[in-house]
Amino acid sequence: MFQLSKKVEYGLIALRHIAAGSRGQIFTAKEIADKYQIPFELLAKVMQKLCKKGFVVSYQGVHGGYILVRDAHEVKVSAIINAIEEKPSVSIIQCESEKPESCIIHTTCTIKDPLVKLQSSINKVFEELSIMEMV
Amino acid sequence: MFQLSKKVEYGLIALRHIAAGSRGQIFTAKEIADKYQIPFELLAKVMQKLCKKGFVVSYQGVHGGYILVRDAHEVKVSAIINAIEEKPSVSIIQCESEKPESCIIHTTCTIKDPLVKLQSSINKVFEELSIMEMV
DNA sequence: ATAAATCGGACTGTAGCGGTCGGGTTTCTA
């Protein structure tokens, strides 16, 4: 439990790799997949998401690939997780991540408030780390 | 992703409930399950684990149940998670949680070190919250 | 024309999780 998904891991590896290159340098999903022994098609999916969310810009065609858009300092791990993960919320309790009425015990829930605070502490941790600090 | 499991949630609720009672007061799994509308049999499993790990002491027989052993201040959320969760590790990356050789990319892994640091920050958050602060 | 690359939907297999069931043991009490 409490593991980053493979998709997020691959996304972090790829973004870090791109950020470590020279400014504006283009990278293909294939070369990254080969270098880190990541399943190519899975990484491709991840890159597409990162593209849609504006982390990278994609170029199709023979010499296509991806280049980093934002300044690496600005790319926080939290944003990457939110971009890749289906469910945008990273709430540690279901009560918060889904509609509250789906929580059967919401009326009597005694642990919610403390855990929400704990949640924000965790969020901060993810918001403080940028891929620049991984290069 | 990144949610506490139901088992952990139930364990927190139960321990908080017991901690909120008077010192040495005994509680049955059934009454806690009823009060918070938790599946009884699942909670029972959780309580058994908490018993084995020394958070509570169990008494069998008609007027049996569980009483809290440790001082509520000393019962940290991190310890509860570790007690209930099968895999003791709460590592956000697989490289660390399992045997490192199972990580195919461990030789070339570039994100491991930063994430390990991030991990320890998260661990701290869980270690700082005790059930006493939930009562 | 072909090859190399992104795009994107559909599919599969597996593992874990939430939950349930059944049978056993202990202990109080009527």
Next chain:
DNA sequence: TAGAAACCCGACCGCTACAGTCCGATTTAT
């Protein structure tokens, strides 16, 4: 002494999410 109430514990099931794969379409450089 019988029965009820509680803990104990292993086995089982159904579902979902995730990792990974496959296929076809589009774009573009050579």
